[in-house]
Amino acid sequence: MKALITSLALGLAIAMTPAYGADAAAKPKMKITGKPSMAVEGRFHKLHKLQEQLDCKDCHKKVQKDILYLRKDDRMPPKMDEVGQSDRKGCLTCHVPGYVPDGPHSFWGV
Amino acid sequence: MAKFGRLIDTKRCMGCRSCVAACAVENHFTPDAQWNAMIEYEVGTYPEVHKIYNTMNCMHCEKPSCKAVCDKIGVKAISKNEYGVVLIDYKKCIGCGYCAAVCPYGVPQMNTEVKPLYPGKGAQGMETIAYADRHPTHQKKAKTAEKCTFCWHKLEKAIKDGKTDRIGKDQDYTPACDLVCPTQARWFGDLDDPKSEIAMRIKATNAVQLKTQFGNSPQVFYTLDKGAQS
Numbered sequence: 001m002k003a004l005i006t007s008l009a010l011g012l013a014i015a016m017t018p019a020y021g022a023d024a025a026a027k028p029k030m031k032i033t034g035k036p037s038m039a040v041e042g043r044f045h046k047l048h049k050l051q052e053q054l055d056c057k058d059c060h061k062k063v064q065k066d067i068l069y070l071r072k073d074d075r076m077p078p079k080m081d082e083v084g085q086s087d088r089k090g091c092l093t094c095h096v097p098g099y100v101p102d103g104p105h106s107f108w109g110v
Numbered sequence: 111m112a113k114f115g116r117l118i119d120t121k122r123c124m125g126c127r128s129c130v131a132a133c134a135v136e137n138h139f140t141p142d143a144q145w146n147a148m149i150e151y152e153v154g155t156y157p158e159v160h161k162i163y164n165t166m167n168c169m170h171c172e173k174p175s176c177k178a179v180c181d182k183i184g185v186k187a188i189s190k191n192e193y194g195v196v197l198i199d200y201k202k203c204i205g206c207g208y209c210a211a212v213c214p215y216g217v218p219q220m221n222t223e224v225k226p227l228y229p230g231k232g233a234q235g236m237e238t239i240a241y242a243d244r245h246p247t248h249q250k251k252a253k254t255a256e257k258c259t260f261c262w263h264k265l266e267k268a269i270k271d272g273k274t275d276r277i278g279k280d281q282d283y284t285p286a287c288d289l290v291c292p293t294q295a296r297w298f299g300d301l302d303d304p305k306s307e308i309a310m311r312i313k314a315t316n317a318v319q320l321k322t323q324f325g326n327s328p329q330v331f332y333t334l335d336k337g338a339q340s
């Protein structure tokens with residue numbers, strides 16, 4: 001029985017390997033170069049759009065206003081969904097809290 | 111070694127913005143780069159509604175994502191010193207804006223232009239100090255990131271004078287925003303000393319950090335009023 005379970009688990013692991021491989025291969029391996037910049041055509045946006053294949057609306061979407069956010073102007077009520085603003089909670093989808101040395105998504109909470 | 115932090119009591123804050131004004135005067139306010147902002151919002155449903163006043167300044171996180179990203183791109187303009195204060199070196203900053211992009215609290219501000227506090231009226235107050243004579247945190251430059259420093263120029267003076275025990279008590283050694291609060295809604299001091307006023311108040315009022323889901327461990331604590339967001 002133990003041998004059967006072991007072989008089933010092993011078989012399942014082998015069967016799943018190409019799927020993960022294919023998923024990883026779907027993302028183009030490209031070297032994003034240039035000076036760090038938040039400009040629309042700058043490195044930050046290139047990295048997220050071209051390498052990570054995110055759509056503009058993945059970050060710049062209308063979301064529930066994040067009240068606890070320091071803004072340049074002291075307006076009431078604060079407007080989170082203005083052009084250029086994005087909800088930082090969305091970043092946590094990839095940038096998980098916790099330290100991953102030299103990990104691709106390690107900068108949150110390092 | 112002391113680890114400095116702040117407690118803001120939203121139950122006591124009445125939204126007068128004295129702290130915002132004091133910061134602006136003390137730290138050579140530039141309109142594009144506010145270091146301290148008052149956020150206000152309503153909670154509850156009619157007829158039981160009330161306002162929450164919540165000032166936002168740098169959280170001086172134990173794990174600052176601004177520093178992490180700045181280090182990661184090799185600029186290394188942001189440091190966290192042994193007293194827990196996160197500072198930006200304007201001379202090293204390249205103005206990329208990555209720190210502003212990753213801060214969950216929206217703290218780093220991109221200073222597009224250095225402007226006077228009262229445009230058209232010449233230099234006022236602290237602005238009369240010659241640029242070269244100013245503290246490095248006040249030698250502002252256009253197109254660089256800047257933010258609250260916990261009034262590091264004052265803390266540094268306290269350390270130099272051997273008066274760290276007077277931080278949070280004396281005018282010369284306490285951040286400007288904490289000094290002027292008329293409702294005693296702001297407290298500043300050593301978080302590591304369990305007998306310090308701030309440490310005891312944090313414990314007594316069950317104060318919390320904001321947005322803990324980001325994992326930054328801020329050194330600014332808030333005593334939350336009923337219905338206030340964290």
